[in-house]
Amino acid sequence: MSRTYLVTGAASGIGAATAELLTSQGHTVIGADLRGSDIDADLTTAEGRKHLVERARELSGGRLDGVIANAGISAPIAATVKVNFFGAVATLEGLRPLLLESEAPRAVVTASMASLQPADEELLQALLDGDEDAAVARGTALEESGPQAGYLNYSTSKQAVARWVRLNAPTSDWAGAGIPLNAIAPGVVISAMTEQLTSTPEGRAQLEEQVPMPLNGWMPAESAAELLSWLTSPANTHLCGQVIFIDGGVDAVFRKDTTW
Template sequence: MPRTYVVTGSASGIGRATADLLVERGHRVIGVDVHDADVVADLTTDDGRDALVAGVTAASDGRIDAIIANAGLATPTAKTVAVNYFGTIATLERLRPLLDGSPAPRAVATASMASLFPPDDALLDALLAGDERAAAARAAELEGGTPEQGNLIYGTTKRALVRWVRRNAASPQWAGAGIPLNAIAPGVVVTAMTQDLIGTQEARDALLGMVPMPLNGIFEARDAAYLLAWLTSEENAHLCGQVVFIDGGSDAVIRGDSTF
């Protein structure tokens, strides 16, 4: 049966691949992005998050079946904090009421295997406290610091996001309402976001030194789309609060036999 999906970050990368896949399968997709989307919204701002809710509500007549909160940035800037964490959570929480009429409501966020990397503790604490002003201030400090400090921003936002999913998935608002809430954690994916990181063999080798992917290496966005499509399908009725690493083995190599 056709379902109605909301996909943020739908104009490129994993979001575009996911939207295309779902449409091919006969579903309706309401794409959200800063350009070339059904709903144009900048999730780094309060006004943009309001526009997201208003636009999706109008486009769906107030009823959707699944949320794929995929929009994100990988820049060493405060904007990455705004969209990767606060924008993603706003997407999930503020669109959740539109799932009420679905016989099989589903929600998933796109995190990253970078959630495994050591975070900036001050930024992580501000994110988990829900203090966007403090988080933006700390991100600005990191952005103005060394390249190593700036590079902590992305992984820290993804660490905070997966912890938010783990903390909330089993709550009355999600599991208690029959909504499986989960996340995926991709490894290195071929997208516009990663072009500079994988443009040469030397660059690819250096990146894979940090992100080991022994199973088939760097992969296409379509592969992540297949997983997102399943997690938000009627077939997935019982996964709750899981962070599914689709990373060619990075998690297994980095964490070994530890599952936490």
Template structure:
């Protein structure tokens, strides 16, 4: 039995992953604002520290996999706090607990939104690790009427951080595959308000085209995450795997870089 930590476990992709892993016989330590084994707010330093401490206690000091999945899709600074800094606090904070596993694995939930327009200043503030500056920049972006760029910026920064760190001694050198998924539109409570009307769904399709089977339920990305953190994944390193019904292909064509 493997012990897996999943943030954002109370709904959406995180809930689907928790249920899938549980049916496979794994032990899941769920982290969320409610209905979880560890109830904390990952937008705050105190919440992040409490998450690390409580997971350490519940796991006995060893976990086999960590999935940084918690996130927001709102055009507010809190999205920066949880999507980027909360994800890094999860991955880096729990990395020492992976040392005792025979097959340690880590993954994050990114997004196909990482392909969309982002704010360079906000992205750079996140990659510099300057949370106060990043939060201030996010507010400025929102005040300028560009709030939709906050989410895409967090996912672009997370993908870049992952690519930079996955092959380093701390991750690959320690035998820990670190990868991410990039879902297209997933029908979850987080996206419900964006897909409430036919007009909204049509508008979304123009921005996120998904020619293969359209919008998906959370079970599809959960299956991919489950594979990324399984022992059979021995050599995937620093990859952001798009599970988006073809959005990446439609948007970028045959260009892979």
């Protein structure tokens, strides 16, 4: 059965691979990105988020079967929290009414194994409180402190969106409405986003130390796409609020048996 999907971050990386896979399966895919997609929208702004929702409603005819909130950036800047957290949440919340029109609605957001890395507690609290002004102010302070502190914008935003999924998935808005809401947490994906990190021997060595992936090493975007395709398919009937680490073993290396 053909379904209609909205995929953000569809112009490259995991988003592009997912859009291509879903299309090859006979589904209709509405891609969204900063530029070069069916919907060009800047998720750092309230206007861009509103435009995404409005155009998605127009292009879908008012019904979506799956939403994949994949758009994200990894730069050590305050804009990262705008896209990775507030943009993702606005996408999911804004498109939820369109999902309610589907007989088998599904939603997924792309988090990251970086959610296991150190987070800035002040920024994390502002994100979980939904206070964008406070989050951007703290993110800007981190950005101005240099790239090492600035990176906390990325890891903190990914932890926050994973926690948002855990908190919201079992509620009446999502599970109660028959919408499985989950997240994936990829390890290092071979893409334009990681090209600079993997282009030198020194960079590769540093990345391998920081993100140990004992199973098959760095992964192609297509691996994440396969998981996203299943999570947003009718076959997924009972996964609720799960953050699935598709990371070659990073989670197991870092947390060992502490999942219990």
